[in-house]
Amino acid sequence: xxxxxxxxxxxxxxxxxxxxxxxxxxxxxxxxxxxxxxxxxxxxxxxxxxxxxxxxxxxxxxxxxxxxxxxxxxxxxxxxxxxxxxxxxxxxxxxxxxxxxxxxxxxxxxxxxxxxxxxxxxxxxxxxxxxxxxxxxxxxxxxxxxxxxxxxxxxxxxxxxxxxxxxxxxxxxxxxxxxxxxxxxxxxxxxxxxxxxxxxxxxxxxxxxxxxxxxxxxxxxxxxxxxxxxxxxxxxxxxxxxxxxxxxxxxxxxxxxxxxxxxxxxxxxxxxxxxxxxxxxxxxxxxxxxxxxxxxxxxxxxxxxxxxxxxxxxxxxxxxxxxxxxxxxxxxxxxxxxxxxxxxxxxxxxxxxxxxxxxxxxxxxxxxxxxxxxxxxxxxxxxxxxxxxxxxxxxxxxxxxxxxxxxxxxxxxxxxxxxxxxxxxxxxxxxxxxxxxxxxxx
Amino acid sequence: xxxxxxxxxxxxxxxxxxxxxxxxxxxxxxxxxxxxxxxxxxxxxxxxxxxxxxxxxxxxxxxxxxxxxxxxxxxxxxxxxxxxxxxxxxxxxxxxxxxxxxxxxxxxxxxxxxxxxxxxxxxxxxxxxxxxxxxxxxxxxxxxxxxxxxxxxxxxxxxxxxxxxxxxxxxxxxxxxxxxxxxxxxxxxxxxxxxxxxxxxxxxxxxxxxxxxxxxxxxxxxxxxxxxxxxxxxxxxxxxxxxxxxxxxxxxxxxxxxxxxxxxxxxxxxxxxxxxxxxxxxxxxxxxxxxxxxxx
Numbered sequence: 197x198x199x200x201x202x203x204x205x206x207x208x209x210x211x212x213x214x215x216x217x218x219x220x221x222x223x224x225x226x227x228x229x230x231x232x233x234x235x236x237x238x239x240x241x242x243x244x245x246x247x248x249x250x251x252x253x254x255x256x257x258x259x260x261x262x263x264x265x266x267x268x269x270x271x272x273x274x275x276x277x278x279x280x281x282x283x284x285x286x287x288x289x290x291x292x293x294x295x296x297x298x299x300x301x302x303x304x305x306x307x308x309x310x311x312x313x314x315x316x317x318x319x320x321x322x323x324x325x326x327x328x329x330x331x332x333x334x335x336x337x338x339x340x341x342x343x344x345x346x347x348x349x350x351x352x353x354x355x356x357x358x359x360x361x362x363x364x365x366x367x368x369x370x371x372x373x374x375x376x377x378x379x380x381x382x383x384x385x386x387x388x389x390x391x392x393x394x395x396x397x398x399x400x401x402x403x404x405x406x407x408x409x410x411x412x413x414x415x416x417x418x419x420x421x422x423x424x425x426x427x428x429x430x431x432x433x434x435x436x437x438x439x440x441x442x443x444x445x446x447x448x449x450x451x452x453x454x455x456x457x458x459x460x461x462x463x464x465x466x467x468x469x470x471x472x473x474x475x476x477x478x479x480x481x482x483x484x485x486x487x488x489x490x491x492x493x494x495x496x497x498x499x500x501x502x503x504x505x506x507x508x509x510x511x512x513x514x515x516x517x518x519x520x521x522x523x524x525x526x527x528x529x530x531x532x533x534x535x536x537x538x539x540x541x542x543x544x545x546x547x548x549x550x551x552x553x554x555x556x557x558x559x560x561x562x563x564x565x566x567x568x569x570x571x572x573x574x575x576x577x578x579x580x581x582x583x584x585x586x587x588x589x590x591x592x593x594x595x596x597x598x599x600x601x602x603x604x605x606x607x608x609x610x611x612x613x614x615x616x617x618x619x620x621x622x623x624x625x626x627x628x629x630x631x632x633x634x635x636x637x638x
Numbered sequence: 639x640x641x642x643x644x645x646x647x648x649x650x651x652x653x654x655x656x657x658x659x660x661x662x663x664x665x666x667x668x669x670x671x672x673x674x675x676x677x678x679x680x681x682x683x684x685x686x687x688x689x690x691x692x693x694x695x696x697x698x699x700x701x702x703x704x705x706x707x708x709x710x711x712x713x714x715x716x717x718x719x720x721x722x723x724x725x726x727x728x729x730x731x732x733x734x735x736x737x738x739x740x741x742x743x744x745x746x747x748x749x750x751x752x753x754x755x756x757x758x759x760x761x762x763x764x765x766x767x768x769x770x771x772x773x774x775x776x777x778x779x780x781x782x783x784x785x786x787x788x789x790x791x792x793x794x795x796x797x798x799x800x801x802x803x804x805x806x807x808x809x810x811x812x813x814x815x816x817x818x819x820x821x822x823x824x825x826x827x828x829x830x831x832x833x834x835x836x837x838x839x840x841x842x843x844x845x846x847x848x849x850x851x852x853x854x855x856x857x858x859x860x861x862x863x864x865x866x867x868x869x870x871x872x873x874x875x876x877x878x879x880x881x882x883x884x885x886x887x888x889x890x891x892x893x894x895x896x897x898x899x900x901x902x903x904x905x906x907x908x909x910x911x912x913x914x915x916x917x918x919x920x921x922x923x924x925x926x927x928x929x930x931x932x933x934x
Contacts, residue, residue, distance in 0.1 A: 271683045271684055275684065295682065296683070296684040297687075298684045298686065448789065449770060451877065451879060455770045455789055458768075458770035458771045593898055593900060595893075595898040595899075596893075596898045599898075602879065603882045606790070606880040607880075607881040609790055609880075610790050612881065625702075628702070629900075635680055635694075636680040636682055636902075637682065
């Protein structure tokens with residue numbers, strides 16, 4: 197009896213000593229993401245830092261599987277009215293998310309929360325991928341990358357070629373000459389290999405040379421867009437790659453990155469085109485030769501080189517939560533965009549810092565002088581103000597369209613179709629997908 | 639007069655099957671009906687808008703030459719898998735049946751692959767046969783001089799997924815054939831041996847007919863296996879490529895529905911797939927089962 201009395205007093209004493217603030221639960225913000233292993237740890241640390249920096253909100257990060265699993269989890273949760281506040285969605289899902297009616301656009305969220313953001317201090321080629329037709333940001337860029345070209349320095353030396361510039365791209369013709377020397381000189385069995393062929397060889401090729409991928413400004417200005425990848429320039433590029441495939445200057449290593457990366461590491465090729473996220477992977481895996489990176493090759497005589505486009509994912513704010521909670525989401529997004537977080541993110545994962553301030557701060561600290569590889573992608577991304585064509589792609593059923601392009605390109609590489617035939621077919625098949633998508637959202 | 643114990647209550651049987659009915663209705667019939675309903679709709683994944691479009695999704699499917707190609711690929715694939723795994727299973731079972739020493743050990747070892755998940759089986763075969771890092775693939779290219787490249791050539795990719803799928807299923811078939819073989823009376827085989835029939839003749843005239851129920855059962859099971867459960871193998875090994883040459887129906891359902899979020903088309907494909915497997919099984923029962931001898 198005495199014990200319980202004492203206990204009661206103790207509780208009252210504690211309550212008086214520490215007023216409500218301790219007992220007021222922080223508002224929980226749920227964030228579902230697709231960042232696993234090393235990247236997951238980095239994300240967890242960022243969340244931990246945010247939670248430690250204030251006591252009003254508590255962000256809870258949950259790993260939901262790879263990109264499509266995460267998006268599916270978000271969709272299912274929304275249907276069951278149990279959606280998280282923040283959902284990470286890959287870039288190809290942008291159009292579906294935008295039209296879903298399930299999202300709270302980031303520019304509105306920031307405005308409503310009274311947080312003033314100077315969007316002009318962000319990397320424009322990153323922002324533009326997630327803007328609506330009016331130029332307002334709908335989702336917050338999170339992990340963004342762009343393709344660059346890795347090469348085997350030792351092989352180039354053997355072929356008598358000096359290391360390539362990290363800012364000025366070589367031309368495709370030059371790449372053809374170099375790979376010819378490599379193959380003819382038996383320095384390597386093949387010249388070059390590419391990961392994610394649709395993204396690197398068609399989407400980025402088109403953006404860099406300011407060639408429309410689809411009509412209606414790549415789909416930004418209307419659902420009634422058509423794919424235009426069967427244009428003469430792209431057909432010419434694919435024809436060139438096919439002729440290189442025939443004389444071993446190009447080899448096909450698979451749709452994703454594993455096969456191509458393995459070829460580069462095994463020194464079966466001298467050049468390897470992949471996302472900047474390859475830097476970390478190659479650093480870990482390569483120890484028996486020297487490698488470096490250069491911007492993607494371009495066509496000779498291009499008057500104005502455009503930016504390359506990004507891949508990766510962004511954070512979407514989902515509807516159906518309280519104002520208080522949204523205030524927390526906005527605070528968290530602002531925290532993530534801060535210099536400290538962006539610098540940490542960039543250093544640890546290799547993905548772009550999303551603000552110019554973070555980039556300049558890193559530069560001032562001498563980070564890029566010490567890690568010149570990390571700047572290749574940023575320079576390529578930042579070399580021009582994005583045009584309506586190079587700012588990104590906004591297509592419905594983009595996953596299916598990429599699959600179609602992959603399929604048709606494979607039929608070119610194994611000789612079943614001519615480049616023109618394959619690209620015509622890819623456009624026609626994709627257009628059927630686009631019409632179904634349009635019909636769904638009419 | 640046969641003695642029979644029975645329960646007076648009329649309701650007891652219903653009560654007893656009730657749990658099973660609930661499970662079947664919620665996990666099979668309800669989703670299937672939802673799927674059929676969804677196949678007539680065009681809807682966005684978030685379920686905020688959907689419209690009834692009659693047979694639009696089906697028309698789109700059957701006017702797509704690639705879908706018809708995918709049906710053809712599925713048939714080629716499942717016949718190949720069933721043939722390879724059944725014949726290998728039978729061969730190994732008849733060998734193991736004659737094993738003199740360590741019979742139990744051999745049997746146990748041969749059943750192991752069945753415990754391997756399809757996705758794992760796929761990854762293992764990929765490590766053997768991938769043109770860039772596959773150990774066996776490097777050997778094939780070096781010593782056999784074959785330009786083996788399943789990443790580029792559709793036929794090579796098909797061979798690879800058939801091997802990966804059949805390998806796993808061989809164990810399953812082995813178990814059934816083993817049981818079937820042991821059920822065959824020794825006296826019959828001995829009698830024919832005395833009559834002068836060689837091992838081959840004995841197999842065709844005695845063993846094979848007596849195994850026919852097992853055969854029939856395994857054919858049905860193997861075809862269903864290759865239609866559905868090989869998903870994990872396709873997903874890890876080829877993702878339907880190259881050029882769509884290994885894109886079997888069930889993988890396309892996943893790609894369009896789960897990854898591509900085109901729910902209407904994906905539902906329509908599921909309905910087609912379900913109907914196909916129903917027709918195939920019906921035909922098997924209608925025509926093949928007649929030839930099956932259930933008793934010796």
